[in-house]
Amino acid sequence: MTDPREDEIRRRQRTRAVIMAVLLGAFVVLVYAITIAKMSGQE
């Protein structure tokens, strides 16, 4: 039988890991888009 507290810790860690991955992905896309926008503004 698993400890409910352990389960809660794992659940929170998993959720935070997923959110962090999504935010990092979004950040990479944003920096790419900013770079393209800046470059197009200089042409």
Next chain:
Amino acid sequence: MTTVTAAADTALPADWRDLLALTKPRVMSLVVFTGLCGLLAAPAAIHPVLGFSAILCIALGAGAAAALNMWYEADLDAKMKRTASRPIPAGRLDPQTALHFGVGLAFFSVLLMGLAANWLAAAILALSILFYVFVYTIWLKRRTPQNIVIGGAAGAFPPVIGWAAATGDVTLLPVLLFILIFLWTPPHFWALSLFVRSDYAAAGVPMLPVVAGPKATRRQIALYTLPMAGAAVAPWPLGLTGPFYGIAAAGLSLVFLLLALRVLANRAAEPAGMKPEKQLFAYSILYLFAMFGALVLDQVLS
């Protein structure tokens, strides 16, 4: 069903919802809206991606300032009914996590603003965060009833930041928008603090109704409303906006003034009899949204 105590909760990894709550999302909506309107009202076009990034940075900066405010004020929040359920006083979030989150978010927002828009906008964003945390939260809030008068400047920066992000400079119109929010803040917060006075008194925060009483606070609300209305309408006669904004500003400010006069005439000492104060508080939020909406519409029409 498991019962998790407050003490045990602090040992758990922070829940993302508590980190989100630290950023005061409802307050952030007004900050984002005024920042967006400052950006849209500016006479220079900005690339949509850069404009989006600038607004995102304003939102993140506001969230960072709110998180640092909640970290510093956890002891006060625990004493007030309105704020006792916030993540830190409720024991759901470790204060150090909140501090790291706030500082990290602040640095990130300023850096991204500098890279995406320009360093003037980034500098004003940094100034607004530092002003809110150090001048308002740490220095003034617990010391003087003038706390929100001076501290209100922190909330007045977003339209200036939005404008600076779009144009790279700051002219008279964003300065007038700054003055409008600066003068709007005292009536807005004093209306609220009149009907939650006992909360502030219990926490030992020297808000004006606690220190000077309801009568003096009501007089100050009416007194601040007059220059606020002047600052609201001023861009029109100065030729900075068109008649659409001018007429909307005059009408909206007149309603604000009438509600402030009803507050002035009220003699109630208990929250149950403070309907005019509650109406003024609710209207003041609508007022700011409508004023900045009218500004953008005016620019579109002209």
